[in-house]
Amino acid sequence: MNSIEEILWNYIDGNCTSEEQKIIHTLIAEDEAYRLKYQELLNLDQQFSAIELDEPSMAFTYNVMEIIRTENAQVPLKAAINKKIIMGIAIFFGVTLIAMLIFAFASLNWSTAGSSVNLTYNFKMPAIDPGKTKMVVEGFVFFDVVLALYLLDAYLRKKTIARQG
Amino acid sequence: MQSKLSDTELIEQTLAGNQAAYADLVKRHQRFVFTLALRFTKVREDAEEIAQDCFIKAYRSLASFHGQSKFTTWLYSIVYTTAMTSLRKKRVATDSIDDENTLIQLESRASGYDVNNVENKSRSFYLSKAIDQLLPDDAAIITMFYKGEQSLEEIAQALGMEANTVKVKLFRARQRLKEKLERNLKHEAKELI
Numbered sequence: 001m002n003s004i005e006e007i008l009w010n011y012i013d014g015n016c017t018s019e020e021q022k023i024i025h026t027l028i029a030e031d032e033a034y035r036l037k038y039q040e041l042l043n044l045d046q047q048f049s050a051i052e053l054d055e056p057s058m059a060f061t062y063n064v065m066e067i068i069r070t071e072n073a074q075v076p077l078k079a080a081i082n083k084k085i086i087m088g089i090a091i092f093f094g095v096t097l098i099a100m101l102i103f104a105f106a107s108l109n110w111s112t113a114g115s116s117v118n119l120t121y122n123f124k125m126p127a128i129d130p131g132k133t134k135m136v137v138e139g140f141v142f143f144d145v146v147l148a149l150y151l152l153d154a155y156l157r158k159k160t161i162a163r164q165g
Numbered sequence: 166m167q168s169k170l171s172d173t174e175l176i177e178q179t180l181a182g183n184q185a186a187y188a189d190l191v192k193r194h195q196r197f198v199f200t201l202a203l204r205f206t207k208v209r210e211d212a213e214e215i216a217q218d219c220f221i222k223a224y225r226s227l228a229s230f231h232g233q234s235k236f237t238t239w240l241y242s243i244v245y246t247t248a249m250t251s252l253r254k255k256r257v258a259t260d261s262i263d264d265e266n267t268l269i270q271l272e273s274r275a276s277g278y279d280v281n282n283v284e285n286k287s288r289s290f291y292l293s294k295a296i297d298q299l300l301p302d303d304a305a306i307i308t309m310f311y312k313g314e315q316s317l318e319e320i321a322q323a324l325g326m327e328a329n330t331v332k333v334k335l336f337r338a339r340q341r342l343k344e345k346l347e348r349n350l351k352h353e354a355k356e357l358i
Binding site: 005006009013015044047048049050051052053054055056057060061063064065067068069071072158161162 | 346
């Protein structure tokens with residue numbers, strides 16, 4: 001069973017149900033012991049609420065930020081490189097290499113006449129359609145320009161945020 | 166001047182690479198974090214070291230804070246863990262704070278402020294002195310409840326306890342604080358007589 005103090009602290013903290021609140025409210029109004037204890041605890045509650053927080057040294061924030069800056073500066077280049085970019089480049093070269101190999105093997109003349117081995121290639125570069133090539137080059141340049149603008153925008157935004165901070 | 170942005174906004178900016186936003190977060194919460202650390206260590210230099218350590222730890226794992234709880238609740242759980250680890254490392258017997266010797270030390274430490282005039286001492290001075298004499302857990306719970314704007318559930322989350330356990334602990338801490346406060350005031354009154 002809860003003591004009077006426990007009941008009243010619950011009431012002061014607002015940890016009671018509405019029914020309990022009504023009962024305690026009536027008790028405080030009618031019972032002298034409850035009323036006196038309630039006043040005492042309320043007074044204590046107000047005092048405890050007035051506890052003052054301690055102040056750290058003036059350089060506290062500076063010290064914290066300095067440690068963080070030093071730590072960030074010490075991050076090795078290996079960790080700072082985005083692994084996704086490396087993977088992207090590797091995939092690009094891998095796919096290009098495989099495509100070239102497939103094309104080269106597809107162009108090879110595998111038929112051999114008699115015992116003499118003929119290793120001569122019948123390799124021809126694919127015919128280039130000037131009209132199509134122009135379109136591809138234009139598309140490539142357009143993509144590059146868009147990518148450059150996007151990266152520039154991201155860089156400027158980052159710089160602005162850092163300056164505002 | 167402190168930022169008017171919310172904790173969540175400052176965290177987002179920090180994660181986007183703006184370190185100044187984190188400096189604002191530190192400025193905003195440094196007093197409470199330092200006070201909480203002081204409740205455990207009882208020594209300002211140690212408390213400052215722990216508080217700094219907490220902010221650095223919080224910065225490192227900021228990306229793992231997903232906002233399921235208040236930032237302060239998350240931060241106070243770091244303070245609690247760091248302070249407890251530090252206490253264990255330094256082999257400070259946390260319960261020895263109630264020993265008579267320690268009490269005398271604390272009283273003499275506090276009496277540096279004493280000019281033998283009880284009227285000059287504010288109520289808050291006696292309150293701080295009484296809190297100093299509490300067990301670290303009691304002092305931390307009282308501070309978190311009254312100054313940290315934390316509910317019982319949030320305190321329980323920060324301390325890794327059940328909400329009911331925190332409720333009981335808070336009740337006992339208040340009783341002990343009341344006793345210490347009364348004892349200190351009686352002691353001062355006797356000194357005057």
